[in-house]
Amino acid sequence: MGYSVFFGHSSVFFVGGNGDKSGRTALAGGCTRAWWDAQCGDGTEAEKAAAMGKLMVDGGPVIDEAGCAYSGATNRITKAGCFGAAEVGMVAYVVETPTPGVHLATMRYRISGVDAGGDWIEIGDATGLDATVSVKVGGAFDTLQSALDETDASNRSVWIYTNLAEAPGGSIIADVGGGSVMRNTFKRIEGFHSVPGDMARGGSRYESALEVLQNGGVDWTRCISLDGGNGGFSVLVLDGVDNLVFENVAVRRTGAQHAVYFATPCRNAVFRNCRFSDVQIVVDTAAEHAVFDGCYSDDDIVSHHYNLRGSNGMLIGCVARLAVGTNLCNLVGKAGAVTGCMAVGGQYGVRVINAGGYATVLNNTFFGTEVAGVLLDAGDGAIIKNNVFCLSAGAVGIYVRNGGSVTMSDYNCYCAADGSALESTGSGYAGGEAPSAGEHSLSVDPEFANAAGYDLRPRSAAVVRGGAPQADGKATVMGAIGQEYVFARRGRTMNAGRMAIVR
């Protein structure tokens, strides 16, 4: 039967593709990761565009030939003059004709050898008998669903690069071919505009989550839109697959449904630089180690944004604009972390719920939160450090409502958004003690650069130099934004002076 490319090689596939994408197909080939990396040694956009140009034409296969002769003795597929565009490391979709699978299994084979004259390619991992076959080399998949179904990351990682905005008629279901937890393999779905990487940090189409907030909305040209069209279904469904990574995609308009629905508690799902808008809730899941990194969620989301009920749920560097009465994150009955995030508005920043609920809340900025920055509702424990709680007047920084312990709380800044004093901590639990604010915490105005424009860089020297010390004993900055952005000009001057001293 032989082996498909997925058995022994990391691989790269596309959805959409280059040009007008009209040639995209459910039967696309792709390439090995090694081939892609060799083509893009410097990682430039020009290299990537050229590599895509070798793999596809308007999203279609670069080679699409019927009536080729496969030799079981040599593993060569021959048709005179038809394989000039093939290279070792590309992936060929091969199907026997007229009846598939009789002498050669239908699958995606790695091309292991090519004829300099373009007459044949070799698929060294094949095992079969002489047959007539059709061959497609390269090309892009027609939909993300096809790419998810037709690839398998259980042995080797798979990258799926998509630049196809989709408005599917039903959920896009990832239920097969995920990565392997034990083998550390992942299936990575990455949105791009022209070439892979251009929507990621450092790319020409990158937009940070904070920029989305400051710009007043999502720029749909800087992410790949997966639009539910208010069709009453979750756009992304994960069912029984682990180690899935989604990057640079925007999930929107799911009506009364979740943006992302976990049908089973999958492990190690990562959402990086994604956007969530006009959905019921971003996610409500018992999935283990669900990670949201640099994502933006909008105030048109009806319910709480992230309801994490699995172990080690995590928000890292996320930004959220929250509607009245909603929470950024609920950590329910399991341990999780919220670090480096910015939440504007809403009811609670982080709510820790039920026995077994633990929270690590570090370096966040909560702005205009209505009721409390961190709420313990019978959660077991929380570590709360280096945060800026600039909340609505009358709110409380950290509040224990139905019991729970704040294991560590210090180096936080408490201030009401209108400049008035803010109650730092409190407890409504009968017989319970209010958490300590911590001896290094501050009740000062962080003096945001431009709070109205969500430029939440603290300028107060006490806040900038008041964070928990690093290992070398030097103070860090409270909140989600570091110091270098605030005093950039002064920093350059000081560095020049120090350079002179060093000389």
Place this chain on the structure above:
Amino acid sequence: MEQSAVYQRFKDAAEALGHDGAAVQRLSAETVRLMADADGAEATATFVENMKNKLARQLRARARRATSTWIEEQVRQRFAGAAVRMPDDKIAVVYLDGMDEEAW
């Protein structure tokens, strides 16, 4: 995969034959294609393997649900509020006082 007609045909055929998860995992690619009435163009080896994995997973989950429900019925004769969960195929966890619904 869930929405694929090929998968649905395969699923129907396997259920009609009474296969369990282990039996599905043992099926050959050729048998799967026959059961799914699929030609090779729409059922690559990867797709077939994925179909087997998915159906096997579903059948195992169904068996776990049936088992945990049966155990729950037995235990509830003594502990009315008991709940049973099966995190995997071999271990049943019995909560004699039930499980809290996740609060918001």
